[in-house]
Amino acid sequence: MMMTIKQKSEVPTQANPCRTLERAIQTWQLLGERAEPGIVLAHVAQAIQWNQPVLVPVCPPEEMLEQLNADIVKVGEPLENSGSMSLRVNMLNGEAPDACQFPVFTSREAMENGPAASSMELPLQTVVKMVLDGDNCEGIILNPFGQALFLPRQMLEPLSYVRPSSRIYLMEADITKVGADAIVNAANRTLLGGGGVDGAIHRAAGPDLLAECRGLHGCSTGEAKVTGAYRLNADCIVHTVGPIYSGSPEDAKLLEQCYKNSMDAAWECNCQTVAFPSISTGAYGYPIDKAAKIALRTVRNWLWEHPDTFMDVYFCCFSKADLMEYQNAIIQLPDVPPDVRWTNKGVDASEKEDYKTAVRYFKRAAARGDSVALSNLGICYNLGHGITRDREEARKCWVKAAVQGDVVSICQLGDFWITESLENRTDLSKAIEEAWVFYRTAYDLCQAGINREDYPNVCLRYLRYGEGRLSRRELAHLAGEAVAGFQKRLEEGDPFAEKALEEAKEYCRRYCET
Ligand code: ADP
Numbered sequence: 366m367m368m369t370i371k372q373k374s375e376v377p378t379q380a381n382p383c384r385t386l387e388r389a390i391q392t393w394q395l396l397g398e399r400a401e402p403g404i405v406l407a408h409v410a411q412a413i414q415w416n417q418p419v420l421v422p423v424c425p426p427e428e429m430l431e432q433l434n435a436d437i438v439k440v441g442e443p444l445e446n447s448g449s450m451s452l453r454v455n456m457l458n459g460e461a462p463d464a465c466q467f468p469v470f471t472s473r474e475a476m477e478n479g480p481a482a483s484s485m486e487l488p489l490q491t492v493v494k495m496v497l498d499g500d501n502c503e504g505i506i507l508n509p510f511g512q513a514l515f516l517p518r519q520m521l522e523p524l525s526y527v528r529p530s531s532r533i534y535l536m537e538a539d540i541t542k543v544g545a546d547a548i549v550n551a552a553n554r555t556l557l558g559g560g561g562v563d564g565a566i567h568r569a570a571g572p573d574l575l576a577e578c579r580g581l582h583g584c585s586t587g588e589a590k591v592t593g594a595y596r597l598n599a600d601c602i603v604h605t606v607g608p609i610y611s612g613s614p615e616d617a618k619l620l621e622q623c624y625k626n627s628m629d630a631a632w633e634c635n636c637q638t639v640a641f642p643s644i645s646t647g648a649y650g651y652p653i654d655k656a657a658k659i660a661l662r663t664v665r666n667w668l669w670e671h672p673d674t675f676m677d678v679y680f681c682c683f684s685k686a687d688l689m690e691y692q693n694a695i696i697q698l699p700d701v702p703p704d705v706r707w708t709n710k711g712v713d714a715s716e717k718e719d720y721k722t723a724v725r726y727f728k729r730a731a732a733r734g735d736s737v738a739l740s741n742l743g744i745c746y747n748l749g750h751g752i753t754r755d756r757e758e759a760r761k762c763w764v765k766a767a768v769q770g771d772v773v774s775i776c777q778l779g780d781f782w783i784t785e786s787l788e789n790r791t792d793l794s795k796a797i798e799e800a801w802v803f804y805r806t807a808y809d810l811c812q813a814g815i816n817r818e819d820y821p822n823v824c825l826r827y828l829r830y831g832e833g834r835l836s837r838r839e840l841a842h843l844a845g846e847a848v849a850g851f852q853k854r855l856e857e858g859d860p861f862a863e864k865a866l867e868e869a870k871e872y873c874r875r876y877c878e879t
Pocket of ligand 1: 538539540541551552560561562563565607642643644645646647648649650651681682683684687
């Protein structure tokens with residue numbers, strides 16, 4: 366399968382400009398197959414918007430091969446597209462017959478996991494355009510020789526304009542294996558290395574790190590100092606010194622300073638991903654439940670105070686037990702952000718059918734990127750509730766929420782294709798096919814444990830359009846799940862559950878009774 370590059374690429378030559386994206390992929394891979402793809406998608410959006418260059422495998426045409434000096438250019442080396450000759454992209458086979466997928470690599474190393482091939486750099490926006498303009502290209506496959514990430518073509522346009530927003534991720538991971546622009550080290554005041562995570566970071570970074578640290582002349586408790594990352598896959602290491610736990614109120618203040626100063630330092634270095642260990646909770650004896658609360662609260666406040674900054678934060682817990690402490694702490698954080706308060710007020714108002722008030726609150730929260738508010742604002746636009754009906758605005762809201770992993774919005778985007786087709790009398794089966802891609806994404810997110818509460822809505826979509834795609838047994842199972850889910854919601858007082866429950870019961874009658 367081939368696709369010809371028509372455009373000449375104009376790409377700045379810079380050491381792997383896609384490194385933030387590549388690191389996000391590395392972290393996603395480290396977390397395993399079931400990890401939330403959202404950890405990568407926001408960085409894909411950023412890479413497209415910044416039009417970063419990526420590597421694309423190409424086969425040079427015969428006439429070019431003849432001109433190449435075999436002693437200089439070897440197979441596997443990047444080629445320059447002179448513009449006078451057209452190179453052809455080595456496409457991969459798609460799922461459907463005659464369809465293809467566009468392979469894209471974030472670096473030479475990512476490409477070297479597969480068979481040797483020539484490659485060239487292309488700006489990501491050019492790749493996206495080629496996929497969208499091609500008739501038979503299903504999407505982009507990112508780093509196909511490994512744990513590949515498939516980006517269906519329907520997702521590419523939304524990713525081109527959605528604004529990525531900062532998120533906190535909790536993970537059980539060795540911080541030296543995580544890919545992040547900044548890796549935070551829980552150092553001691555000498556900055557000359559030590560045990561625990563400090564020792565692990567020095568070992569992984571190599572001896573040059575110690576040499577640089579010597580020049581820093583130590584660091585006081587609560588402060589942060591930056592060095593190069595050397596052999597770690599990062600732009601920099603932020604060394605911070607946590608307090609030795611004494612039980613005095615001063616401890617919490619100093620620990621808070623560590624997180625705040627580290628965030629500031631990473632921000633000043635233009636980092637978009639930061640990985641933290643659990644500072645002070647090892648040799649320095651800080652009780653992890655208390656430390657986790659301070660860590661999460663401080664970082665979350667920092668992110669709220671920098672609403673225009675996109676920075677993903679990874680909390681790397683060294684054991685399952687530590688991770689559980691962080692998970693407990695994150696749900697216990699008492700104060701919700703202002704946007705969530707606005708969203709809740711909006712939901713309350715819309716339940717009372719006071720849509721004008723609802724829209725006002727949803728708009729405020731949506732402006733700060735709150736995905737639930739965006740999802741609801743989309744519904745208001747779509748139905749003309751409290752605002753002039755505008756389907757395109759509705760779609761834009763859902764797209765913004767969908768890339769944050771909002772399952773309801775992903776379903777709505779699927780529904781959008783079908784409604785459009787019904788209104789414009791276009792090929793309905795084709796529209797359902799497009800919609801199915803969204804429903805499947807939503808289903809996969811639910812299966813991965815993200816957004817379980819929206820699962821009944823996803824089941825309903827599968828039931829509506831699953832005939833011919835799913836077995837009768839699968840449909841019967843989904844119908845049972847949907848009924849149980851909506852029943853529970855109805856009991857919890859959700860006024861929108863009643864109609865959905867009726868529909869789910871109808872499917873139950875159709876598929877569960879033999
Ligand atoms: P401190 O002196 O600040 O207490 P430690 O290194 O002793 O620092 O411990 C801090 C935390 O880092 C502990 O929770 C420990 O389990 C954890 N830790 C140790 N090694 C690693 C590693 N390679 N990756 C992530 N966390 C680690």
